[in-house]
Amino acid sequence: MTVLLALVTALLFACGSWLLMQRRLTRIIIGIGLLGHGANLLLVTSGGAGGRPPIVATDGSTDLATLADPLPQALALTAIVITFGVTALLLALGYRSWQITGDDMVEDDVEDRFLERRRTIDGPEAEIDDGDPITSELEVGDGA
Amino acid sequence: MIAAGVSTSTMQALVAVPIVLPLLGAGLSVVFGAWRGAQRAITLVVLASIVAVSVALLIEADSVGYIVQSSGGWAAPLGIALVVDRLSAIMLVVSASVLLVVAVYAIGQAGEERQRVSFHPLYLVLAAGVSASFITGDLFNLFVAFEMMLAASYVLITLGGRRDQIRSGMSYVVISLVASTLFISALALIYAATGTVNMADLAVRMAELPESVRTGFSLLLLVVFGIKAGLFPLFFWLPDSYPTAPGPVTAIFAGLLTKVGVYAIIRTQTLLVVPSDTMGTVLLWVAGLTMVVGVIGAIAQDDMKRILAFHIISQIGYMILGLGLFTVAGLAGAVFYVIHHIVVKTALFLVAGLVDRRAGSSRLSAVGGLVRSAPVIAGLFLVPALSLAGLPPFSGFLAKFALADAGIASGAWWIVAVSLAVGLFTLFSMTKIWAGVFWGEADEVPMRAPVIDGRLGSPMLMVIPTLVLAAMSVAFSIGAGSLYELSERAAHDLLDPSGYIAAVLGDGR
Structure with missing residues (x-):
């Protein structure tokens, strides 16, 4: 059971990280959501093996050794609430960004482009941005 | 204890x-x-x-x-x-x-x-x-x-x-x-x-x-x-x-x-x-790289706020340096540095806000000659800037001196050398801001119109808080003796957690 949960956590982390690397805001937000779920699941799993009764067992026993550890569950609840609130804020920010730019791509940094421009005017290093995968991807974002 | x-x-x-x-x-x-x-x-x-x-x-x-x-x-x-x-x-x-x-x-x-x-x-x-x-x-x-x-x-x-x-x-x-x-x-x-x-x-x-x-x-x-x-x-x-x-x-x-x-x-x-030697070495390396990369990043910038933002990074390196030594002197220096840095950095950003308002931009190429048109702002910039660069007799000098002293005492020569070189580059950046904003002429027209009011160049309620912070940083260097002793006592507690553990868990455990 714990191994299964660990695998699910790993899967959530992997998908979340991949989505986080994308240039579309909606994907980034979903990625953050998946990462949050993964972390919360890990928190629950840290309480030990599943299947134990909470507070009182069906046969009435209150032996602490056989009961589920309530603390990680309480911590996970707190973390879920925080993740929920922040995801809502992220969605609002994403919507605002879409309102302003009409697109949900992440824009390039204005200051970086300014420095880049200054460098092209100033000196011979101008040819740096030829064929460089990073800068050519930046240019795609320029059109937005 | x-x-x-x-x-x-x-x-x-x-x-x-x-x-x-x-x-x-x-x-x-x-x-x-x-x-x-x-x-x-x-x-x-x-x-x-x-x-x-x-x-x-x-x-x-x-x-x-x-x-x-x-x-x-x-x-x-x-x-x-x-x-x-x-x-x-x-x-x-x-x-x-x-x-x-x-x-x-x-x-x-x-x-x-x-x-x-x-x-x-x-x-x-x-x-x-x-x-x-x-x-x-x-x-x-x-x-x-x-x-x-x-x-x-x-x-x-x-x-x-x-x-x-x-x-x-x-x-x-x-x-x-x-x-x-x-x-x-x-x-x-x-x-x-x-x-x-x-x-x-x-x-x-x-x-x-x-x-x-x-x-x-x-x-x-x-x-x-x-x-x-x-x-x-x-x-x-x-x-x-x-x-x-x-x-x-x-x-x-x-x-x-x-x-x-x-x-x-x-x-x-x-x-x-x-504290272990492994973590100490890791922390010192991280501290050195943070200092160097932050200060070099600042050199390329043209906006006063961005130069200052890069300097936050390089200054964080100093604090981690003090921690990485894991000695009382090092941690005391780090604590002293944190106190000094909070006040000085906030003051510098408040000055950047004043410049932004007075000149319509905080870009070095769009602002110039403020030393004549707004001498109060220039004076307010000078004190925290020199303190940040670590010039005597300001608090930054004492904080850096404490860290360098601790580093030499622990035999970590290379990190002390790095930190002193970074201090020199910090001074260079502050000079660059001074030359761009307060001396010289603007090369470009700012995007917004400047606001000019009163002799102070800005409202009293903006100038006075900046003045208070600059005064606080000066007060730190005047009262440095007792402040450093306080940091030293804090560092003692940090390196000997038994008091903390006993106080929280109760002595009976």
Whole structure:
């Protein structure tokens, strides 16, 4: 059971990280959501093996050794609430960004482009941005 | 140990005030949203009370050692413990004073504070989060405190809703959330290994774990808090996001938020894990790279706020240097450096706000000749700038001297050499700002029209807070002797956690 949960956590982390690397805001937000779920699941799993009764067992026993550890569950609840609130804020920010730019791509940094421009005017290093995968991807974002 | 002991119930009652009062104030501030005067009064009264309470806590903590309160009356390993020791108390006093001063500045500035109802409540929630991070003695509660602070900061940084704010705010929010996710994961792993989240209890149980596991945890926590503090190589978000926020907000973020991360690094690396040579070496390398990369990044910039933002990074390196030595002298230097840096950095960003308002831009190429047209602003820039660069007799010189002295005493010559070279480059950057903004002529036309009013060049309510912070940094160098001794006592406590553990868990364990 714990191994299964660990695998699910790993899967959530992997998908979340991949989505986080994308240039579309909606994907980034979903990625953050998946990462949050993964972390919360890990928190629950840290309480030990599943299947134990909470507070009182069906046969009435209150032996602490056989009961589920309530603390990680309480911590996970707190973390879920925080993740929920922040995801809502992220969605609002994403919507605002879409309102302003009409697109949900992440824009390039204005200051970086300014420095880049200054460098092209100033000196011979101008040819740096030829064929460089990073800068050519930046240019795609320029059109937005 | 200088003086160990637990404080009396009167002072214990005060421990929660810096967290609870701003939250209550934030609620009231929402209710009085329609009356700006009432909102301002609430903010100022709440923050002034926190300054008073923090000073009382500092005096008490310095005399008895530790003030512990178990919230809800649940004893330590089960309930959430609130702990004020010398380090927390120092941080509380400095952060509360800076928050109060910047609140006055925000009121004086015609900006977000006047346009948005939500500024004051958010500012108070931020204050509560910062105080909670310093006071809490529980690792999960530290996460909650961080989230409280960050949630307020997410909204403050994007308050204007402008295009550049949304763009850089988005990357700030996303990177902070990744850090938070890592923090939860670290908490889960630590809980699985030890079965507790109380920091004092963790200190005991971590010592029982194999060394490799402990090093793993301390590296994980270093990454989590390193993102918030802006350590190399996790700093990329910082210079992009800070400068776009409203002026006073940038000043608070620059002065306080990264230092909360540094505080968390110092606390966890000294209390939770026994300092080891491996971690010391890692920290020194990280410190050196952070210093160098931050200062070199600043050289390429053309905007005053961005130059200053890169300098935050390089200065963080100095604090980690002091921690990485793991000696009393090193940690005392680090604590002294944090105090000095909070005040000086906030003052510099407030000056950048003044320049921005007076000249219509903070870009070096669009501003010039302010030394003639606004000599007061020039004077206000000079004191914290020279202090940041580490020129005698300012507080920055004493802080750097303490660190260099500690480094030489530990035989870490190379890091001392790096830190001195970085100091030289810092001076270069400050000279560049001085030459670009205060001397010379503007090459470009600023995007906005400059605002010129009065002889001071800006409203009294913006100039006076900046003046107070500059005066505070001068006062630090005058009272450096007693301040350094206080930092030294705090460093003693940090390196000998047995007093902390005994105070929280009770001597009977």
